[in-house]
Amino acid sequence: MARLPVPGARAYLVSDPIAIQEALTRTQREYAKGVGRRGREPLKRVLGDGLLTSPPDLHRQQRRLVQPLFHRERVAGYAETFTALATAAAAGWRDGEVRDLHRDMTALTLAIVARTVFDADVGDAAVTTVSRALARNQRALRREILPGGTLLDRLPLPATRRWRADSAAVDAVVYGLIEARRAAPGGSDLLSLLLATGMPDRRIRDEALTLLLAGHETTANALAWTFALLSHDPAAQERIAAGDREFTTAVVRESLRLYPPAWAIWRHLTEPREVGGRRLPAGATLILSPWVMHRDPAWWPEPERFRPERWLDGPPPARYAYFPFGSGPRQCVGNEFAELESVRVTEAVCATWTFTPAPGGRPVVPQPLITLRPRYGVPLLLRVRR
Ligand code: HEM
Numbered sequence: 001m002a003r004l005p006v007p008g009a010r011a012y013l014v015s016d017p018i019a020i021q022e023a024l025t026r027t028q029r030e031y032a033k034g035v036g037r038r039g040r041e042p043l044k045r046v047l048g049d050g051l052l053t054s055p056p057d058l059h060r061q062q063r064r065l066v067q068p069l070f071h072r073e074r075v076a077g078y079a080e081t082f083t084a085l086a087t088a089a090a091a092g093w094r095d096g097e098v099r100d101l102h103r104d105m106t107a108l109t110l111a112i113v114a115r116t117v118f119d120a121d122v123g124d125a126a127v128t129t130v131s132r133a134l135a136r137n138q139r140a141l142r143r144e145i146l147p148g149g150t151l152l153d154r155l156p157l158p159a160t161r162r163w164r165a166d167s168a169a170v171d172a173v174v175y176g177l178i179e180a181r182r183a184a185p186g187g188s189d190l191l192s193l194l195l196a197t198g199m200p201d202r203r204i205r206d207e208a209l210t211l212l213l214a215g216h217e218t219t220a221n222a223l224a225w226t227f228a229l230l231s232h233d234p235a236a237q238e239r240i241a242a243g244d245r246e247f248t249t250a251v252v253r254e255s256l257r258l259y260p261p262a263w264a265i266w267r268h269l270t271e272p273r274e275v276g277g278r279r280l281p282a283g284a285t286l287i288l289s290p291w292v293m294h295r296d297p298a299w300w301p302e303p304e305r306f307r308p309e310r311w312l313d314g315p316p317p318a319r320y321a322y323f324p325f326g327s328g329p330r331q332c333v334g335n336e337f338a339e340l341e342s343v344r345v346t347e348a349v350c351a352t353w354t355f356t357p358a359p360g361g362r363p364v365v366p367q368p369l370i371t372l373r374p375r376y377g378v379p380l381l382l383r384v385r386r
Pocket residue numbers: 033051052053063113117210211214215216218219222260261262265266324325326327329330331332333334335337338
């Protein structure tokens with residue numbers, strides 16, 4: 001376990017799978033979400049008391065409410081929608097053009113979560129509003145984990161003003177969806193479930209925005225990284241196009257190993273405790289990092305290599321050496337949704353297109369903000385599959 005220089009926090013990188021398991025599975029009690037003594041969370045300001053950032057007492061009932069939307073059979077029922085929306089998006093691309101697949105995947109995954117979870121169509125303007133708000137503000141939001149970070153909010157900094165304007169625009173999109181559903185109630189989508197509880201609009205907004213953001217930003221990154229990796233591997237593209245779904249699933253898992261969109265999960269101790277053989281005080285911050293564990297040679301032969309076959313011919317990984325979706329009570333509610341969506345979208349793109357890195361394009365490099373985004377996008381040269 002190593003001490004890390006995080007301002008205002010006693011932060012430790014935990015690299016023992018047993019200690020990671022304990023921190024994730026005992027999350028609502030001894031190990032709480034967030035950074036430092038008060039559990040600061042960068043996303044709390046955006047998502048309020050939505051499922052991702054809610055306190056433990058509220059969390060249990062919220063999770064029960066939302067869970068039915070993510071049951072295995074229900075998710076399986078979304079599969080054809082995943083394929084149809086991806087096929088329609090890819091049909092608009094042109095032979096020989098260079099496209100930023102990260103941007104394309106952001107629009108697509110947002111349309112997918114709106115269609116499936118919200119039973120709504122979001123227009124192009126709404127897609128631009130939401131994706132621009134995320135792209136421009138992650139750095140400003142990350143300030144929130146710094147001590148006094150919220151004080152900066154009171155200063156008229158350009159970043160703060162931009163965030164306020166973007167946030168109001170995103171709220172207008174979400175309240176628009178809520179109003180539309182109120183006018184046509186009775187479905188089994190997320191908004192119908194939330195409206196039926198009679199909870200105040202502000203709470204509905206928190207839950208809805210949480211699922212809209214958590215439900216597309218991470219998957220957009222996962223898909224962008226997947227296409228970046230595949231752009232160097234024409235044989236893998238062929239195998240996916242030939243319909244080998246087991247292989248495509250292995251590709252998605254391997255991509256989540258090398259580029260886990262949730263690259264760090266933060267917890268803090270609510271009381272003094274021994275973690276990984278070391279006594280730590282209350283308020284100590286623990287960083288559980290899929291990025292670090294997924295590339296540790298102790299668990300992965302040739303850890304830096306993209307080799308989807310390891311998921312087909314090797315033993316399953318040690319349980320807490322691979323946790324792209326976290327674990328325990330706060331585990332990703334959309335994990336099966338995300339995996340199936342990623343497989344179907346990857347298949348749909350490879351069915352019609354082959355792709356290579358854009359000649360002379362900027363390098364594809366990770367930018368670890370709240371999520372792991374490709375800093376300059378993923379520019380690829382597209383060719384129609386012949
Ligand atoms: C590849 C895609 C995805 C990745 C890597 C991912 C990763 C994660 C991780 C690591 C957590 C746990 C955070 C923590 O313990 O502090 C989480 C929570 C969550 N995720 Fe995902 N996620 C993905 C896709 C999705 C999708 C598609 C949805 C919904 C449609 C979703 C909704 C949520 C929600 C609501 C939570 C909070 C759960 C709770 O606290 O009960 N995620 N996600």
